Amino acid sequence: MPAPRRKAGPTDTATADDRQPVSLGLLDNLLGYRLRRAQLSVFQDFLLVMKAFDLRPAQFSVLAIIDANPGLKQSRVSEALGINRANFVALLDELEQRKLARRAPAPGDRRSNALFLTAKGESFLKDAYRHLLVQHEKRVETVLGSADKQQLLSLLEKLTTLA
Amino acid sequence: MPAPRRKAGPTDTATADDRQPVSLGLLDNLLGYRLRRAQLSVFQDFLLVMKAFDLRPAQFSVLAIIDANPGLKQSRVSEALGINRANFVALLDELEQRKLARRAPAPGDRRSNALFLTAKGESFLKDAYRHLLVQHEKRVETVLGSADKQQLLSLLEKLTTLA
DNA sequence: CAGTATTGTTGTTTTTCATAACAAAATGGC
DNA sequence: GCCATTTTGTTATGAAAAACAACAATACTG
Secondary structure, eight states: OOOOOOOOOOOOOOOOSSSOOOOGGGGGOOOHHHHHHHHHHHHHHHHHHHHGOOOOOHHHHHHHHHHTTOBHHHHHHHHHHHHOOHHHHHHHHHHHTTSSEEEEEEEEEEEEEEEOOHHHHHHHHHHHHHHIIIIIHHHHHHHHHHHHHHHHHHHHHHHOOOO | OOOOOOOTTTSSSSSSSSSSSOOOOOGGOOOOHHHHHHHEEEHHHHHHHGGTTOOOOOHHHHHHHHHTTTTHHHHHHHHHHTTOOHHHHHHHHHHHHHHHHEEETTTTTEEEEEEEEEHHHHHHHHHHHHHIIIIIIHHHHHHHHHHHHHHHHHHHHHHTOOO
């Protein structure tokens, strides 16, 4: 088969060409799609910024909840974060191995663990949060504006009550 | 060991009690956390609503992009959706097996595939989208209000340019 | 033409997430 | 107090999502 003459020009088909921007079509006003892309971007930035602390979003959230509710039972912590309790075990194991959190016997219930931050965990969380504010949230507010950020937070809160 | 007297009253420790609501602590104004929870809720609702069509969010997004950009090359589709091209293969395979999309030879490049929806794929997408509007987005607007939804979409768009 | 880059694909690994099962302990009916 | 049921933490397992490396075929560039 002879090589067909190409270089026929960009208008010889009705199909989408290469250089023009891709249309989002139905996705354009689909909230779930926009939400996912935004969340991915923010998490990616979070991950980058917190690489210095070797801390992923889920780990940070666990430390934050325990910090704000010391002594809370394990099942209540995982429930508050929407993490099922089976998957929560390994997550907590690692935080405990790193001496950031600890399981203590829950008063009055020998099945349960009451969770606490260690002293190291408290200062670690404080440092991590400060770093996050300066490096991460600052960049978020650069692209959003701080009034818009508050607005966005309240809109997202409404959404979470959906399911 | 004798059973210790319990029922000592809720104020005998300084630790968090059971029934009171769990504080979010540092998570309260952390955008990434709120974003993730909201996205999970919306995807969960999407999944529930689209169970009738056996269509997951990623699959829907692929159909929508092809529909809006017929003939676009495979690599450009996956790139537009932020899906790496290796993982895109199986995704597209399934849509092709279901006769919703098809790979065609790309004019002028024998490496590439130009992607199209089949006739069945077009009507399927249309039906799915209509169903989605009625069952899913309607519920979203119930909790948000339609003005707020537009506001939210534009805020999210800004965020996506972050990473 | 030679070297380099791109495209689609396969294979592998790592996360993430949901589910089932289980032992120990707590709870509630009676 | 006894027995059935429920809760808690845990292990194991599998599905789905995502990242990475390698490769053959093809395209591009000097």
